[in-house]
Amino acid sequence: MTEEQDKRTERAAIEALSSEARLSYKVEVTDKDGRVVQDEEGPSHSYVRQWNEILHLQAAAIYIGGGGTVKMTDGSTEGNAYYSVRSFASNAGIGVDRSGLRIGKDSTPVSINDYALGAPIAQGTGLDQLEHQLTYFTAPSVVGSTLSFTMQRSFVNHSGATISGIREIGNYVEFTGSMLGRVALGFRDVLGSSFSIPDGGAITVTYTLKVTA
Amino acid sequence: MKIPGLRYSVVVRDRDGKVLSCENQRSRSMLGNWYRILYAHMASTSTSLVRTDGIDRGVINFGDNWKFVAAADEDYMGIVIGTGIAAVTIDDYKLDSQIMHGTGSGQMRHLASTPGWPSVAGSSCDFLTSRTFLNNSGGLITVRESGIYCRVKGTTYYGYACIVRDVLATPQDVPDGGSVTIDYTLRITA
Numbered sequence: 001m002t003e004e005q006d007k008r009t010e011r012a013a014i015e016a017l018s019s020e021a022r023l024s025y026k027v028e029v030t031d032k033d034g035r036v037v038q039d040e041e042g043p044s045h046s047y048v049r050q051w052n053e054i055l056h057l058q059a060a061a062i063y064i065g066g067g068g069t070v071k072m073t074d075g076s077t078e079g080n081a082y083y084s085v086r087s088f089a090s091n092a093g094i095g096v097d098r099s100g101l102r103i104g105k106d107s108t109p110v111s112i113n114d115y116a117l118g119a120p121i122a123q124g125t126g127l128d129q130l131e132h133q134l135t136y137f138t139a140p141s142v143v144g145s146t147l148s149f150t151m152q153r154s155f156v157n158h159s160g161a162t163i164s165g166i167r168e169i170g171n172y173v174e175f176t177g178s179m180l181g182r183v184a185l186g187f188r189d190v191l192g193s194s195f196s197i198p199d200g201g202a203i204t205v206t207y208t209l210k211v212t213a
Numbered sequence: 214m215k216i217p218g219l220r221y222s223v224v225v226r227d228r229d230g231k232v233l234s235c236e237n238q239r240s241r242s243m244l245g246n247w248y249r250i251l252y253a254h255m256a257s258t259s260t261s262l263v264r265t266d267g268i269d270r271g272v273i274n275f276g277d278n279w280k281f282v283a284a285a286d287e288d289y290m291g292i293v294i295g296t297g298i299a300a301v302t303i304d305d306y307k308l309d310s311q312i313m314h315g316t317g318s319g320q321m322r323h324l325a326s327t328p329g330w331p332s333v334a335g336s337s338c339d340f341l342t343s344r345t346f347l348n349n350s351g352g353l354i355t356v357r358e359s360g361i362y363c364r365v366k367g368t369t370y371y372g373y374a375c376i377v378r379d380v381l382a383t384p385q386d387v388p389d390g391g392s393v394t395i396d397y398t399l400r401i402t403a
Contacts, residue, residue: 058279137256147245
């Protein structure tokens with residue numbers, strides 16, 4: 001069975017669950033004329049521990065000095081994390097590569113202890129850099145017994161050459177600790193195939209968050 | 214299956230602490246309100262949300278959102294239980310028929326509910342919250358539903374939202390002097 005068949009089988013199994021929270025992704029590469037040259041869809045693999053840790057800050061109303069501990073994307077640990085208006089914020093602006101959806105080149109399988117992408121692509125127009133567009137959201141909508149919303153970000157290649165070897169995607173979410181704007185990995189996925197973005201082209205990542213009653 | 218899963222367990226004890234029955238099931242389910250709050254936080258915005266009072270006052274990203282740690286006696290926040298059997302729908306905004314705090318007929322004493330710190334074991338991270346309810350009503354009470362109410366803030370008002378609701382697979386009879394403990398565990402597995 002190929003990796004793509006594996007993903008289809010897993011997707012079908014997930015769809016068969018009648019009542020579950022689901023996270024799935026779609027990745028699409030377009031050339032400079034807007035033609036789709038490569039794409040992939042699949043179930044997410046997966047939320048990582050920081051997701052539950054930030055949720056705990058909120059649910060337990062962990063206040064300043066309450067011992068909230070969350071590992072940040074730079075590998076250091078924030079030991080004074082607390083509940084805040086910024087928990088889970090992912091609406092990164094144009095050119096911002098510290099939060100929001102990110103892509104990278106590492107293909108190491110996802111671990112519950114992942115705290116960052118393995119080899120994230122930086123913002124810019126230099127070698128192996130991509131211009132990060134806005135991470136934006138569609139509002140929640142209910143269809144039948146399912147509620148869903150999406151988040152999406154495009155990355156444009158103006159580096160002058162094809163950027164190849166894109167293997168991972170994920171979301172960097174904000175939280176609050178000893179200072180505002182701390183950032184942690186919320187979820188990460190390793191793609192089934194390697195993506196290449198031609199010069200002048202773009203890659204767009206869409207995550208769908210869905211729950212069915 | 215590498216997806217987030219919410220499970221609940223129910224344990225009923227008599228007045229001597231002897232376990233009379235228990236149930237462990239996958240939750241049905243996180244409700245739309247859970248994701249409406251999540252959306253408000255992720256997108257740093259506001260959206261509509263019907264509170265437990267049945268009024269749509271919306272939700273805006275705010276520090277108190279999702280708070281479901283509850284003190285003893287509080288029946289408007291934290292894990293809650295009821296006697297209703299209406300099927301769960303995505304837009305449920307309260308329990309079908311909530312058991313209120315107290316010692317009167319059909320009431321149960323609500324103990325404190327404190328979410329535990331997330332714990333990692335193997336490739337999973339579990340987030341557990343638990344609450345015990347005591348039946349000092351003088352009669353038997355049958356628990357048929359459970360859920361979680363959390364604090365939310367709209368553009369002007371604080372309030373409470375139902376973010377989880379389950380109809381128990383087996384109605385649980387709690388004798389006078391006995392108790393029922395509900396655990397919810399949110400597990401993510403990489």
